[in-house]
Amino acid sequence: SQQGEEDPQALSIQEGENATMNCSYKTSINNLQWYRQNSGRGLVHLILIRSNEREKHSGRLRVTLDTSKKSSSLLITASRAADTASYFCATDAPGTYKYIFGTGTRLKVLA
């Protein structure tokens, strides 16, 4: 079944550095979303990018989408300790009402 796969599985960086995580998927999509999950909590929506968009920004977040490669990347600039969380991509499955979530990237930002 269609699934977003995040890469890397885990990432550890120093505060102030940039963090980049990637998501690959298998079939065509209408849109792709990124979510953040703090340990033991619910998911928080970060950004949605549609299939006809190539790049989107929100504060310190930059998301790119390459539909030819079926991949997306999330860049967090000037990371902070509070950015420590798991990040998931979710892709829609056209013709269904489902989103498929990947297994996530665990980001740790060291102060």
Next chain:
Amino acid sequence: DGGITQSPKYLFRKEGQNVTLSCEQNLNHDAMYWYRQDPGQGLRLIYYSQIVNDFQKGDIAEGYSVSREKKESFPLTVTSAQKNPTAFYLCASSIRTDQETQYFGPGTRLLVL
């Protein structure tokens, strides 16, 4: 204060027991979802509902049941038929089911005694 709430935060189930997880939203959203998350894993869809009195099976519906009698409420029952219920359960809602941002509750952690 608008949002989506889940209760309880922790729930313990005995062998052979059915338990019900609560999910309530006051966002006036039509669509609601239940997901299961296992340690280190992504989310898997259990059930979803597009509108009141309608719901559809997701990818892992066996051993679970739901109801949608009110727009704001979408309770999930974990039945005794679910042999491995220990997981983190997340409820979400969206304005509609098609291509919309999902808003998540804080989750319920279910443990088996």
